[in-house]
Amino acid sequence: MTTKTIKVDVLSRVEGEGALLVRFKGNKPVEVKLTIYEPPRFFEGLLRGRSQMEVPDITARICGICPVAYQMSACHAIEDALGVRVEGTLRALRRLLYCGEWIESHVLHIFMLHAPDFLGFDDVLRMAKVYPDEVKAALRMKKAGNSLVDVVGGRAIHPVNVRLGGFYRAPDADGLRALLPELRWGRDTVLATLPWLAKLPFPEFSRDYEFVALRHPDEYPLCEGRLVSNRGLDIAVRDYDVHFVEDHVPHSNALTSRLRGRGSYHVGPLARVNLNFDRLSDDVRRAADAIGFTVPCTNPFKSLLARGLETAFAFEEAIAIIEGYVPPKEPFVAIVPKASTGYGCSEAPRGILVHRYTVDDAGLVVEAKIVPPTAQNQRCIEEDLFALAPSLVDLPHAQATLRAEQAVRNYDPCISCATHFLRLTVEG
Amino acid sequence: MPKRPRVAVWKFASCDGCQLSLLDCEDELLAVAEAVEIAYFPEASRAFGKGPYDVSLVEGSITTPHDAERIREVRRSSKVLVTIGACATSGGIQALKNFRNVRELIATVYARPEYIDTLTTSTPIRDHVPVDLELRGCPINKNQLLELLNATLNGRRPNLPSHAVCLECKQRGIPCLMVTQAIPCLGPVTHAGCGALCPAFARGCFGCYGPSDAPNTVPLAQHFRSTGVDSGTVERLFLGFNANAEPFRTQALRMSLGAEAKPSTSKGES
Structure with a gap:
C-alpha cells in the first residue's frame, strides 16, 4: 500500500495553537484528529473566589480577538443569577459595542486570514501587492470597527468600560456621532465588496449540519434569545446543560461539545445567517440575493460570505443605534450580591459563547463554566475533514495541505479560546 | 535596496x-x-x-x-x-x-x-x-x-516612560478618583503606558501595565483599608493581570497573611 504523509507543523492564520492528523487506509480516511495544544490556562478554576465584578475583565483575557463576547456573556450570566435586567439605552450600548467587535473580527478573518487561501497567497501582505485597493478598504473597515469598540469600551482590545449592570461611563453623543461617516462608508463598502467576495473559487462541498444559534423575537441575535437549531431545538439558555455536553478527549487541551443523543453541531456566522436570515434588513437580504447566497447554505467554505453579510448588518445596526442615541441618566443599574446560579449566552463572532456562574452572598464566584464556540465546532471541523479527505488523496501534496487548512479556517477557529498550530499528517 | x-x-x-x-x-x-x-x-x-x-x-x-x-x-x-x-x-x-x-x-x-x-x-x-x-x-x-x-x-532606545499611571492621570487633568470618590485605584503604583485609561472612564486602575518603578504599595494598601475597603478586595486588586510581578505579589501576600500594617522596608523592584 502506498504511504502518503502530509504534515503541517504550524497551522497559521488562526488564533491559537493546534495540530491535525488525517490517517488513510488506501483512499479511505480512517482517523481524523484536531489536536489543540495551546497551553491550558485554567480560567474556570482561577475565577473561583474572585469578585463577580472582576469576571468581565478576567474572562476578556481568554481571547484578545473577541474580548467583548466574553464580557457580554459574563455580564448576562451573572445578571441572570442576580435577577438584574439591563434594558433601554444601556442594552443598546452593549449591542453597539458588540457590533464593533463583529466588524473588527469578521473583516480580519474575511480579508486577512481566509481570503488569502482562496486567492493563493501566504498572507494579506502578499495579497496587498496584487489587490491593494481591496486590502486598503479592508483595513479601513477594520479600523472603523476598532474605533467603535475604542469609543464605547475605552480600548479596542480588552475594553475597560464594561461592568455588571452596564458601563462605568456612558459615551458622549458627540464622540459616537463622529464615528458615523466611517460607519456609513463601511456599510456601503462591504455591500459593494460582496460581489467580489462571491467570485472567490469556493470548493464544491456541503454537509448536512445541525446549525445552532440564538434567535430573538425581533432582532438579529447578539446577546439574547433562545437557542434554536434547524432540527427542532428551541430552548432557553438556562436549559443549555440539559441538552449539551462537553467531553475531554486525550488529544486536546480543549473540551469538545455535542448535543446529547445527536452529536456534532455547527455554530458561527453560517449557522446564524441560516437560522436568522429573516431578521436581516431588506438591504442585506437583497445583497445576499444579488450574489446568489441562499439559505440554507450548507457549504462551510461560504461561511466567508455569511461573515460579509453579518459585517453589513453590524455596520447598519451600529449606525441605527448611534443615530438614536441619547445618553442614559445612569451608566449602570445597581448590582446587589445574592447567592444564585445564572446562565448567559451571546453570539461571539465565531458562534455561541455560553457562560454559567454560581455566586455567593458576598458577591464571590463559587463555580464557573465557560463553553467557547471553537470547542463546540471542534467535532464539526473533524467531520468536515473526514468528509473532505477522499478528495485530498489524489491532490498534489501542497494543494491537499492547503485545502485541509482552508477547511479548518472556515470556522475562524479561535484555539486560544478553546484552550494554535495545526499538524496535518496524511498517512496511507 | x-x-x-x-x-x-x-x-x-x-x-x-x-x-x-x-x-x-x-x-x-x-x-x-x-x-x-x-x-x-x-x-x-x-x-x-x-x-x-x-x-x-x-x-x-x-x-x-x-x-x-x-x-x-x-x-x-x-x-x-x-x-x-x-x-x-x-x-x-x-x-x-x-x-x-x-x-x-x-x-x-x-x-x-x-x-x-x-x-x-x-x-x-x-x-x-x-x-x-x-x-x-x-x-x-x-x-x-x-x-x-x-x-x-534605528538603533536607539525606545521612549517608554516608566513613571506611574497617576502622573498620566494628572497630565490629563482627571479629578483623582481616590480623593473625590474613595474608589480604590492602583494608579500610584502602576507603570504608565495606557494614558490613565480607567480613571478617564471613572473606574480605578487595576494594574494592567504592572508595577511602576519603585512602587510604594504598602501605604497605598493602607490607604485603601482606611477608606473602608476590605482586605480581600485589596488582595484581589494586587492579584490581577500582573499578580506574579514581584511588588504586587508581595503586597498580595501581605494582605493574605494579615501583614499589611508593616512599613515598607524596601523600595524598588526586585
Missing part, C-alpha cells in the same frame, strides 16, 4: 491580543511591512521564514515543559528579543495558578486530568532567557509597539 530587518512574532500562553495589536495598526501595517520583513508570524501568514531573526516579538508566558524548551530556541535564533504584554513580562492572569494548587485546578476544569501536561507555575520570559526590551500592558498599546519597532530598527 538594503536588506530589510527580519522580524518574527512568537506566541506562548496568552490570549493573542498583544500580537493582534500589530494587525490592529491599520494605518501603518502596509508601511511596516515595507520597512521590515515579517519573516515569521503564524497568526498572519502561512510563510514560515527560517531564522536567524533581527527582532523577535514574544507574547505569552511559560506554562509547559515544552514551552520552556521552545523559548530557548527562540532566543538562540534572535538578535534582539522583545517581550510584549503582561503574560510575557510577568506571567499574566494565568499566573494566578502560582498561588493555587495546580492539581486541584486541573481537576476543576478537565474531566481527565491525566491528559494535561503543565508546569505548576506561569512565569515571565525573562525567568528563562535574557530579554533585551519589554513592553508592558494587558494588552500592549499599539503606539508603544510602533515606537519600540521604530527605535529598535
Whole structure:
C-alpha cells in the first residue's frame, strides 16, 4: 500500500495553537484528529473566589480577538443569577459595542486570514501587492470597527468600560456621532465588496449540519434569545446543560461539545445567517440575493460570505443605534450580591459563547463554566475533514495541505479560546 | 535596496491580543511591512521564514515543559528579543495558578486530568532567557509597539516612560478618583503606558501595565483599608493581570497573611 504523509507543523492564520492528523487506509480516511495544544490556562478554576465584578475583565483575557463576547456573556450570566435586567439605552450600548467587535473580527478573518487561501497567497501582505485597493478598504473597515469598540469600551482590545449592570461611563453623543461617516462608508463598502467576495473559487462541498444559534423575537441575535437549531431545538439558555455536553478527549487541551443523543453541531456566522436570515434588513437580504447566497447554505467554505453579510448588518445596526442615541441618566443599574446560579449566552463572532456562574452572598464566584464556540465546532471541523479527505488523496501534496487548512479556517477557529498550530499528517 | 530587518512574532500562553495589536495598526501595517520583513508570524501568514531573526516579538508566558524548551530556541535564533504584554513580562492572569494548587485546578476544569501536561507555575520570559526590551500592558498599546519597532530598527532606545499611571492621570487633568470618590485605584503604583485609561472612564486602575518603578504599595494598601475597603478586595486588586510581578505579589501576600500594617522596608523592584 502506498504511504502518503502530509504534515503541517504550524497551522497559521488562526488564533491559537493546534495540530491535525488525517490517517488513510488506501483512499479511505480512517482517523481524523484536531489536536489543540495551546497551553491550558485554567480560567474556570482561577475565577473561583474572585469578585463577580472582576469576571468581565478576567474572562476578556481568554481571547484578545473577541474580548467583548466574553464580557457580554459574563455580564448576562451573572445578571441572570442576580435577577438584574439591563434594558433601554444601556442594552443598546452593549449591542453597539458588540457590533464593533463583529466588524473588527469578521473583516480580519474575511480579508486577512481566509481570503488569502482562496486567492493563493501566504498572507494579506502578499495579497496587498496584487489587490491593494481591496486590502486598503479592508483595513479601513477594520479600523472603523476598532474605533467603535475604542469609543464605547475605552480600548479596542480588552475594553475597560464594561461592568455588571452596564458601563462605568456612558459615551458622549458627540464622540459616537463622529464615528458615523466611517460607519456609513463601511456599510456601503462591504455591500459593494460582496460581489467580489462571491467570485472567490469556493470548493464544491456541503454537509448536512445541525446549525445552532440564538434567535430573538425581533432582532438579529447578539446577546439574547433562545437557542434554536434547524432540527427542532428551541430552548432557553438556562436549559443549555440539559441538552449539551462537553467531553475531554486525550488529544486536546480543549473540551469538545455535542448535543446529547445527536452529536456534532455547527455554530458561527453560517449557522446564524441560516437560522436568522429573516431578521436581516431588506438591504442585506437583497445583497445576499444579488450574489446568489441562499439559505440554507450548507457549504462551510461560504461561511466567508455569511461573515460579509453579518459585517453589513453590524455596520447598519451600529449606525441605527448611534443615530438614536441619547445618553442614559445612569451608566449602570445597581448590582446587589445574592447567592444564585445564572446562565448567559451571546453570539461571539465565531458562534455561541455560553457562560454559567454560581455566586455567593458576598458577591464571590463559587463555580464557573465557560463553553467557547471553537470547542463546540471542534467535532464539526473533524467531520468536515473526514468528509473532505477522499478528495485530498489524489491532490498534489501542497494543494491537499492547503485545502485541509482552508477547511479548518472556515470556522475562524479561535484555539486560544478553546484552550494554535495545526499538524496535518496524511498517512496511507 | 538594503536588506530589510527580519522580524518574527512568537506566541506562548496568552490570549493573542498583544500580537493582534500589530494587525490592529491599520494605518501603518502596509508601511511596516515595507520597512521590515515579517519573516515569521503564524497568526498572519502561512510563510514560515527560517531564522536567524533581527527582532523577535514574544507574547505569552511559560506554562509547559515544552514551552520552556521552545523559548530557548527562540532566543538562540534572535538578535534582539522583545517581550510584549503582561503574560510575557510577568506571567499574566494565568499566573494566578502560582498561588493555587495546580492539581486541584486541573481537576476543576478537565474531566481527565491525566491528559494535561503543565508546569505548576506561569512565569515571565525573562525567568528563562535574557530579554533585551519589554513592553508592558494587558494588552500592549499599539503606539508603544510602533515606537519600540521604530527605535529598535534605528538603533536607539525606545521612549517608554516608566513613571506611574497617576502622573498620566494628572497630565490629563482627571479629578483623582481616590480623593473625590474613595474608589480604590492602583494608579500610584502602576507603570504608565495606557494614558490613565480607567480613571478617564471613572473606574480605578487595576494594574494592567504592572508595577511602576519603585512602587510604594504598602501605604497605598493602607490607604485603601482606611477608606473602608476590605482586605480581600485589596488582595484581589494586587492579584490581577500582573499578580506574579514581584511588588504586587508581595503586597498580595501581605494582605493574605494579615501583614499589611508593616512599613515598607524596601523600595524598588526586585
